[in-house]
Amino acid sequence: MDKLYARISKSTKHVLYQYMKDNNISLLNYSFNYFFQYCIQKYQIQVISHHFSNHKIEGLTVVDELGTSFSYERDNLKVKQNFTLCHELGHFILKHNGNYFAESIDNQENLIEREANIFSAVVLMPDIVLLSKIYYSCDTFQQVQNSLEVSKQALFFRLLDLLREYHSDNDSEIKQAVETYIEGKNAPIFRLFHNIKERIIEEFHQFQPSLINQVKQRVSKVGFATSLEYPDLLNQDNWTAIKEKSVNFKIWLIYNKGKSIAYVWDKEKISDKEARKKAELQLLLM
Numbered sequence: 001m002d003k004l005y006a007r008i009s010k011s012t013k014h015v016l017y018q019y020m021k022d023n024n025i026s027l028l029n030y031s032f033n034y035f036f037q038y039c040i041q042k043y044q045i046q047v048i049s050h051h052f053s054n055h056k057i058e059g060l061t062v063v064d065e066l067g068t069s070f071s072y073e074r075d076n077l078k079v080k081q082n083f084t085l086c087h088e089l090g091h092f093i094l095k096h097n098g099n100y101f102a103e104s105i106d107n108q109e110n111l112i113e114r115e116a117n118i119f120s121a122v123v124l125m126p127d128i129v130l131l132s133k134i135y136y137s138c139d140t141f142q143q144v145q146n147s148l149e150v151s152k153q154a155l156f157f158r159l160l161d162l163l164r165e166y167h168s169d170n171d172s173e174i175k176q177a178v179e180t181y182i183e184g185k186n187a188p189i190f191r192l193f194h195n196i197k198e199r200i201i202e203e204f205h206q207f208q209p210s211l212i213n214q215v216k217q218r219v220s221k222v223g224f225a226t227s228l229e230y231p232d233l234l235n236q237d238n239w240t241a242i243k244e245k246s247v248n249f250k251i252w253l254i255y256n257k258g259k260s261i262a263y264v265w266d267k268e269k270i271s272d273k274e275a276r277k278k279a280e281l282q283l284l285l286m
């Protein structure tokens with residue numbers, strides 16, 4: 001297998017899977033756009049459209065004193081724009097050196113361009129999402145292509161690359177399996193996924209939501225969480241990060257007879273008094 005592909009796909013999944021776990025992203029309703037928007041907001045990147053005659057430049061990244069901006073050709077198909085935007089994000093996340101990246105037909109063989117293309121393909125079509133849709137949900141090629149908003153060509157090459165990463169020895173079998181999958185026959189591609197499913201799942205589950213995000217998910221859902229469930233809440237160094245997650249989150253600590261409980265609540269969901277009572281009850285039962 002292509003070492004470059006394996007290396008870039010691994011580092012892409014490192015950031016993407018952590019994000020998916022932190023935010024409890026659905027595998028069957030996955031869209032690259034959640035992760036893309038998250039990055040755009042986090043790094044304050046501007047996204048705009050542009051137009052050049054003959055679609056000469058598909059995409060651009062410009063870094064200057066005003067910050068970072070990505071732009072895409074407004075006359076391109078949506079699937080092409082998606083690929084371009086994730087490609088630009090790839091230059092940014094993979095920390096490629098430079099203040100200016102332009103995507104044209106002639107430069108796609110450069111090393112950093114190939115890296116950005118791999119990043120884009122993985123973000124648009126993560127291993128775990130392809131496994132869920134193709135193997136577990138039995139979606140057709142067309143359904144996968146439409147739901148992930150990618151071109152036929154992009155999905156075709158992504159499946160080849162993904163399967164080659166795991167089954168490096170049978171290239172012709174892989175190619176045939178993907179081609180028959182496009183024609184509507186699933187059995188050969190099922191067999192290939194069947195042999196690698198555990199490895200794909202295990203890789204995904206290596207990532208766990210961070211404490212801050214676990215607490216955030218819990219409090220957003222039920223309004224309240226304590227250090228009984230998340231012992232690290234007792235460490236006040238974590239408090240600032242939790243309060244930064246929402247303006248509605250409050251956190252406090254109570255103690256009695258050498259025992260203590262830290263608790264977080266959403267002030268829009270339960271009152272300060274209610275939260276304190278809940279915490280006192282838990283302290284009593286400790």
Ligand SMILES: [Zn+2]
Nearest residue numbers: 101103113116
């Ligand atoms: Zn590029």
